Amino acid sequence: MNRIALAQKETAVRDTRIATLRPIYLDHHSTTPVDPRVAAIVLDTMVNAFGNANSVDHTHGEAAMDLVERATAEVADLTGSDVSGVRFTSGSTESIRLAIGHAIAMRGGRALRIAATTVEHQAVLDAIGIGVRSGLAEVLWVDVDAEANVRPESLQAALRESVDLVCVMAANNEVGTIYPIEQIARDVHLAGGKILVDGTQAVGRVDLRVTDWDLDYLAFSSHKIYGPKGVGALAVAGNDVHTEITARVLGHDGTLNVPGIAGFGEACRLIGLEGVGDEKRVRASRDRLEARLLRDLPGIVVNGNRGNRLAHNLHISLPGLPNDAVIGRLRNKVAVSTGAACSSGAQTPSHVLKAMGLSEEMQEGAIRIGLGKYTTQDEVDCAADEIVAAAREVAESMQGVRG
Structure with missing residues (x-):
């Protein structure tokens, strides 16, 4: 019995023993x-495809990079984005911070004008707060109604204030309300702004099309779709120089979490199919x-x-x-x-x-x-x-x- 089969057997025995508790x-x-199928991919990658994806001078590194590229394609397919616009992160929180940080950097020293709904996830509120406290951003709040729906008049009022970035979650993480992201993105772009969509609860459950809808930033996490924790993605719209700039600013030079990324890719594939x-x-x-x-x-x-x-x-x-x-x-x-x-x-x-x-x-x-x-x-x-x-x-x- 190889190491993977033994580990799987031991895990099954343990799970059976504690299931009733x-x-x-x-x-x-x-x-x-x-998902057990995802876990199998993660374990196999850790044991048999353990190479550093940045070490392409030998086949171990090439095999690891091949897994990363496959996972990138699965993330892109699920979110309707281009593979060149997918960046792996440790999860939604890092993706959100990178997106807002990048938007601030692109303002050339002027404070970034942000509009955000009052029901955004705390990760978005915290990232905005960092920018505001440092003098790099200012925020306008978009109100919701008693069902957590965005109030159109409040959003339109914010857009008339020449905002640079609008933060709207795809679906609320507490009460589950789903937002009309395609229409909101269209309105934001007509007003000359960019949009950051927190898709953490929605990706794989709600239709989101990064390229077709021109979503400037889409953040989400693996562990919300039956994948491993500690890995997520930031997908950006693949248009003109924006993708090229984003790739340079957000690109990671460190060692990639290949097992997590491979599992993330499989989770994306499975939720896309099932x-x-x-x-x-x-x-x-x-x-x-x-x-x-x-x-x-x-x-x-x-x-x-x-x-x-x-x-x-x-x-x-x-x-x-x-x-x-x-x-x-x-x-x-x-x-x-x-x-x-x-x-x-x-x-x-x-x-x-x-x-x-x-x-x-x-x-x-x-x-x-x-x-x-x-x-x-x-x-x-x-x-x-x-x-x-x-x-x-x-x-x-x-x-x-x-x-």
Whole structure:
């Protein structure tokens, strides 16, 4: 038995032993489990294709570079971009920082005028904040409505202010609302600006076409599409000198994470082939879970745009029930979250829910549920039972305290 087969056998034995100890996993916005087919590619690359992709003087390096090039083609195919416009990073956060940093560098010393929605991921807000605090950028905020939809009048008002860069996520990481990126990109370019799209939650689930839609920057991560952590990409529109400049500024001279990149490429290939079918099944499971909760928990509210949201997203509020108390009772049974992984567990309210204008009671009772392609119907039914039971326990305990 070779080393790969032995390692796979040991992993299978370990997973079988601890499977019964794991709670049902419904936090796929935070991260997804690695597809076993992807894991096999990563392991094979680590063991058998371990060469440095920059060492092209021998066949080991050539083999590694070949894997990188194949992965680049898969990323480009999934996002509708040119291979020359794909740059690998450690993930969406690095991609976002590189994009904003590059946009700042291209302004020739003048402060970059940025417009961003008030519900952007914290990674975007942090990158913008760095630019503002350093005097290299200024920001205009684009408002959203109660379903987290971008308010067109607010976006148009920002575009009339001659903004250089507009930051709009493809889909919201908390309430799942999907944004009309093609139209927004068209409006941004007509106003003379560029667009940065955070596609972290959307790539592979929502149609995004970098070249056709002229998306100046598209950032996303491998671990949101059943690939390994620690790798992502920044795809840029392949037009005129912009791609050439971007390649020079953002190109990496360091050692490439070949196993991660190879796994990322395979994850892109698989979601491109199977994503439509997976999304259909996930949506049906989400709707089943939603129906159960709406039936058994009077007063529950589903947040976001229910007619235009990510298939795996279910964001609810249990008014009057503190979400930390409910999640505490679910901790060893069902894995859900109060919001984005970067701020989960924090005592500060979600900036997304606040921007939507939700009441404090709705914000304090908010729970984010994210299903995945491996979520079974039995798990959905069991999770529904556990969530209902936890909510009722919290309600009863609070009634006891008040009594």
